[in-house]
Amino acid sequence: MSRILVKTVREFRNRVSHHEPVWKKYGVETEIDAIEHLRDKISKILQLLELVSPEKKRLLEKNKIIERAYRACTLGELRRFQHNIATHNVKSISKLCRLVQSAHDANSVEKIQVYEMGKISFLIHPN
Template sequence: MDLEEIKQGLSTEKLDTYRQVLDCKNDGELIAVYMAMQSIMSHFFPVVQLLEVTLRNSIHRAATTRFKDDEWYSKIPYTDESKKQVDFAMQQCLNDVGVKYTNNDLISRLPFGFWVHMLDKKYNNPRENDLNLWQTQFDKCFPNAKANGVSLNTLFQKLGTFNKFRNRLFHHEPAWKGRKTKDRSDAIKYLHAMYKEHLEVINLLSISKRELLGILGFVESFNNECDIKRLDRYTLLLNDNVKVKPE
């Protein structure tokens, strides 16, 4: 196995982050830790996807009910950025489906950030009736929020953080690196915290969907793999099969 060849196919900048923050002493350990983290991060995809789809559909139902129009996104006022996202989704529909695309085709193409923005406080102002969504729809969209003492603003802030995490995850950035991550232990703790918070928000939307992840073993699988010992195990496996020269 040629470690140099493997390194050439990866981003030098990203590898440097792994080397520095996760204290990789040689190329073998660097590649092993990189792959271990990729394996751990892969457990986020089912959770992130379930959260995104549930949030999208819940907000769409709430807005359709409130504004009495399933094309509410093209009629109520929104920011220039939101309008660009709707226009881009429309163009995608035309390119992918054609002029006969459905409302569902468009809704599915609106990015996660669009739905996060719908939780902004300006949609919760009784003085702005044209925008007032959450005065009547918050409990329907997040049926378990009030019982857990979670406000609309808290959800907006939390989901904004999730959106940044999601983008790093889907663009293969070091999503394990939080603002306070200084070593491997911090990285593992950060990932456990993020996973737990995702589960908590799913629970606010749907208890059954949170239970689904537990029953099917997704939560257990993540907890078993997101362990600092996994990084050590991958390093031993690689060192057993490659002669690594100290740098």
């Protein structure tokens, strides 16, 4: 089992290091397939890390690095990088609070526009 994990992680690391498309694999035909493939790779990396250094894995969890990695592999983030996400117009503190809570609960990034001193855009990133 650990030998397979090491091989999988090494091959994935090589693809990343050589700037190859990491989402490509036999059978990956849709965006959802690609996201599932990447989430599977994250899972395998975490399994190997748990075997090699559980304390390092706990450190990644504590600093929410794992959460961020999984958030990067979502359809919402793909749309954001394609500049194709909804913008929420914020005209009240209560709406801003709801959007912040929504971003936190869904572990997603939300784009907002505030009009207090002209139109200003922001991204809400959960930490």
